Amino acid sequence: MTEIEHRAAPSGDPGVGHEPSDLKPRNIALFAVALAGALGLVLAVSYWIFEYNAARQARNQVPPSPLAHTREPTPEPHLQVHAAEDLQETRAAENALLNGYGWVDKEAGIIRIPIEKAIDVLAKKGLPVRSEGGMQKAEGGKQ
Known part of the structure; x- marks a missing residue:
């Protein structure tokens, strides 16, 4: 087998181990604007789909049958107000x-x-x- 010898870069080279140039603020701002635009587009499409489905459901709503039995509500109070006194x-x-x-x-x-x-x-x-x-x-x- 052939052995490959790896040599370390000379430590005196200032270009080794870091970016050769700084990040440009313009590129960061463009990315933030593109991200906000994509988010706005997704929200707008989601809202449109929601409204479309709500209108479609309202159009297709079938009125309940007049023969359907309606359940009467339970008498008031719905909650046990004085549990300790009732238990006594x-x-x-x-x-x-x-x-x-x-x-x-x-x-x-x-x-x-x-x-x-x-x-x-x-x-x-x-x-x-x-x-x-x-x-x-x-x-x-x-x-």
């Missing part, structure tokens, strides 16, 4: 149901009792147990 009222109403007496179905004779009382009643009476006959019928049906 809801919890108070739930606690009144859970810890108070009342009729569930007066005609059927079903009443509501406080939870603590219901737990005590269940602890004394116990939960209902299936009869053996019901278990045998269920087992007989599986075979």
